[in-house]
Amino acid sequence: MPTVLTIGPYRFFFVSLDYGEPPHVHVQREKMVAKFWLDPVMLEKTGGFKPQELNRIGKLILENRDYFQERWHEYFGT
Numbered sequence: 001m002p003t004v005l006t007i008g009p010y011r012f013f014f015v016s017l018d019y020g021e022p023p024h025v026h027v028q029r030e031k032m033v034a035k036f037w038l039d040p041v042m043l044e045k046t047g048g049f050k051p052q053e054l055n056r057i058g059k060l061i062l063e064n065r066d067y068f069q070e071r072w073h074e075y076f077g078t
Contacts, residue, residue: 001013001014001015001016001026002014002075004025004067004068004071004075005064005067005068005071007060007064009029009030010027010028010029010057010060011027011028011029012025012026012027012061012064012068013025013026013027013028014026014071014072014075014076019076022037022038022039023037023038023039023068023069023072023073024036024037024038024044024072025038025061025068025072027057027061029049029053031048032047032048032049033045033047033048034046034047034048034049034054034057035047036057036058036061038061038065038068038069038072039065039069041058041061041062041065043058
């Protein structure tokens with residue numbers, strides 16, 4: 001599970017078993033892990049985060065979407 005980016009308490013990463021899925025990123029803080037699709041940016045799994053925090057995370061992902069998509073295609077070779 002390579003870390004793609006860390007912003008504050010959030011670790012953004014990919015899971016190698018997700019190769020066949022559309023581009024997305026997982027985000028972790030402590031024991032909570034959420035999943036967001038990248039195009040369009042949309043929450044897939046909440047992973048224990050509260051709605052306000054998910055909104056903040058979604059904004060971070062939107063601000064860095066191009067970076068995440070580039071890393072996705074580099075990592076998965078698509």
